[in-house]
Amino acid sequence: MDSTSDRVAIRTQVQVPLRFGDGYTALARVTTFRGLADGQEHLALELGDPEDGELPLVRLHSECLTGDVFGSARCDCGPQLREAVEQIASAGGVLLYLRQEGRGIGLYNKLDAYALQDAGLDTYEANTALGFAEDARDYSAAAQMLATLGITRLDLLTNNPDKVGQLREHGVAVRRSVPTGVFASESNLRYLHAKAEHTRHTILLPAVTASAVAAG
Numbered sequence: 779m780d781s782t783s784d785r786v787a788i789r790t791q792v793q794v795p796l797r798f799g800d801g802y803t804a805l806a807r808v809t810t811f812r813g814l815a816d817g818q819e820h821l822a823l824e825l826g827d828p829e830d831g832e833l834p835l836v837r838l839h840s841e842c843l844t845g846d847v848f849g850s851a852r853c854d855c856g857p858q859l860r861e862a863v864e865q866i867a868s869a870g871g872v873l874l875y876l877r878q879e880g881r882g883i884g885l886y887n888k889l890d891a892y893a894l895q896d897a898g899l900d901t902y903e904a905n906t907a908l909g910f911a912e913d914a915r916d917y918s919a920a921a922q923m924l925a926t927l928g929i930t931r932l933d934l935l936t937n938n939p940d941k942v943g944q945l946r947e948h949g950v951a952v953r954r955s956v957p958t959g960v961f962a963s964e965s966n967l968r969y970l971h972a973k974a975e976h977t978r979h980t981i982l983l984p985a986v987t988a989s990a991v992a993a994g
């Protein structure tokens with residue numbers, strides 16, 4: 779852990795009851811922080827309680843306004859977020875909601891990348907065509923948040939090996955990664971294939987069809 783973690787502190791903790799459209803409810807303790815490395819307004823949602831001797835289940839969820847809020851079918855973020863809340867509330871753990879829209883390039887740039895994808899580039903090629911890294915996310919602040927909450931050992935809900943690797947580099951003991959569901963549809967199949975092939979996300983997918991390619 780780098781020395782900036784020493785300066786990170788809890789700013790506020792509040793209880794937020796969550797209620798989803800289908801009636802599912804959960805109670806979250808939401809924590810905000812002072813002094814995070816990247817200065818962003820990241821949130822921690824603590825849900826449930828791990829059984830004695832069990833490790834907390836943790837998800838680093840990267841913000842996706844279009845998927846998380848509006849239900850965009852271009853990606854799998856919305857269903858992953860909902861699944862994560864349920865799994866963590868059941869197992870006990872924390873969801874870090876990280877303000878890393880568009881894999882760290884921001885919302886407008888992500889939408890520019892969508893336009894390039896509609897012209898034929900894949901999700902990573904579109905980032906580089908815009909002058910960004912393929913994936914600009916850095917999980918230092920996430921490691922600081924976990925340390926501040928006293929979480930040093932955990933199971934990580936993800937298919938992304940980079941999240942596991944970066945957390946371990948920051949001294950977090952990730953025991954194992956727990957795969958998320960695969961929420962494939964015709965609209966997001968090409969995007970999911972690019973993640974599996976390009977950044978080695980551990981997701982098993984059906985073959986891309988001609989109509990899925992057209993859908994981007």
Ligand SMILES: Nc1nc2c(ncn2[C@@H]2O[C@H](COP(=O)(O)OP(=O)(O)OP(=O)(O)O)[C@@H](O)[C@H]2O)c(=O)[nH]1
Nearest residue numbers: 840841842853878879880881888891901936937938
């Ligand atoms: N730049 C860019 N960002 C995207 C695109 N589609 C989704 N995102 C962003 O990608 C982030 C989610 O990352 P993913 O690569 O889908 O999944 P992950 O978080 O790496 O992996 P999991 O933990 O397994 O879900 C969110 O911040 C989305 O806004 C895209 O086409 N271009």
Ligand SMILES: [Zn+2]
Nearest residue numbers: 842845853855
């Ligand atoms: Zn998304």
